[in-house]
Amino acid sequence: MKNILIIAAFFFFVTSSFSAIQPPGVKASIERGKKVYTATCLACHQADGLGVERMNPPLEKTKWVLGNKKALAKIVINGLKGGEIEIDGDNFHNPMPPQGAQLTDLQIADVLTYVRNNFGNKASAVIEADVKAARINATAPATVVKKQPVKTPVKKAPIKQ
Numbered sequence: 001m002k003n004i005l006i007i008a009a010f011f012f013f014v015t016s017s018f019s020a021i022q023p024p025g026v027k028a029s030i031e032r033g034k035k036v037y038t039a040t041c042l043a044c045h046q047a048d049g050l051g052v053e054r055m056n057p058p059l060e061k062t063k064w065v066l067g068n069k070k071a072l073a074k075i076v077i078n079g080l081k082g083g084e085i086e087i088d089g090d091n092f093h094n095p096m097p098p099q100g101a102q103l104t105d106l107q108i109a110d111v112l113t114y115v116r117n118n119f120g121n122k123a124s125a126v127i128e129a130d131v132k133a134a135r136i137n138a139t140a141p142a143t144v145v146k147k148q149p150v151k152t153p154v155k156k157a158p159i160k161q
Helices: 001-023 026-043 069-076 105-114 128-137
Strands: 083-088 091-094
Touching: 026 105, 069 105, 069 128, 105 128
Parallel strands: none
Antiparallel strands: 083 091
16 A cells, blocks of 8 residues: 555655646647647548658657757748758658648747647747747748849940941
8 A cells, every 4th residue: 555655645645746847828828739640641641640750750759850840930930842851861852842831920939839749759849939039030942942143235336337
């Protein structure tokens, strides 16, 4: 009986410590992010976050998901051309369309918080300020076509007769 009480106290301590570590609002962000994921990301990255082999990358325990939050936000904002992501030696070839015009900074923060805390991932939350900073520093997507320089005709001096 004493062992059961010790084990119960241990689990209570661990679970209460975990909730104390999480910043306020993370649970709500994850719930909102799940809705954004379902509506926007699920078709390519799948319900289990494992993506589609050689087409759409997995979201499970990758450096892209668990790494730099602003870099991850830039991917969502700008999208990617196909073949730009390499995970465990596999290149993924489907392009990811930019979502920066369709999703607000808060929606992007929420969906990234959801992804970083699901599919076997455990990482810190992405906040709206992270996405705002990424959006300000974001470069144009790699698929933008370069404009050709415009040639202006050279005026010739009139010929005197």
